[in-house]
Every structure is written in C-alpha cells, then in structure tokens.
Amino acid sequence: MPSHWYRRSHLKSGCHRRRQTLSGLLSLAHVQAGELANAFDHARITGQLCKRSYNALIN
Incomplete structure (x- = not known):
C-alpha cells in the first residue's frame, strides 16, 4: 500500500x-x-411562593 x-x-x-x-x-x-x-425554575417558583406568603402577611 502507498x-x-x-x-x-x-x-x-x-x-x-x-x-x-x-x-x-x-x-x-x-x-x-x-x-x-430546572434549578432556575425551582428558584423562581420558590420566590413566587415567598412573595405570596409575604403579601398575605402584610395585607
């Protein structure tokens, strides 16, 4: 072979x-x-739940 x-x-x-x-x-x-x-989605959902809980406490 070459x-x-x-x-x-x-x-x-x-x-x-x-x-x-x-x-x-x-x-x-x-x-x-x-x-x-997935981690970003989890953090976003956790943040939204935290915000809702906070708003429920102050309103």
Whole structure:
C-alpha cells in the first residue's frame, strides 16, 4: 500500500476521536443546561411562593 494511505487513515481516525469528544462535550452541555433550567425554575417558583406568603402577611 502507498504510504499516503496510512497517513489518510490516521488522519481520519484522529478526526473521528475529535468528533466523539466534541459530541460528548455537547451532550454534557445539553444535560447541564437542562439541570440549570430546572434549578432556575425551582428558584423562581420558590420566590413566587415567598412573595405570596409575604403579601398575605402584610395585607
């Protein structure tokens, strides 16, 4: 086999690993974004309940 075949194959292998790494990072970012959205929703709801309780006490 020609020597350039090995080099092309080696480059494709490296590209595949980089794609897998990028895919893994994007998946992790997606999961963390979902967790952050859930935490934000929980904090917002808690704040609304606190505001309602406070308003009920002062009115």
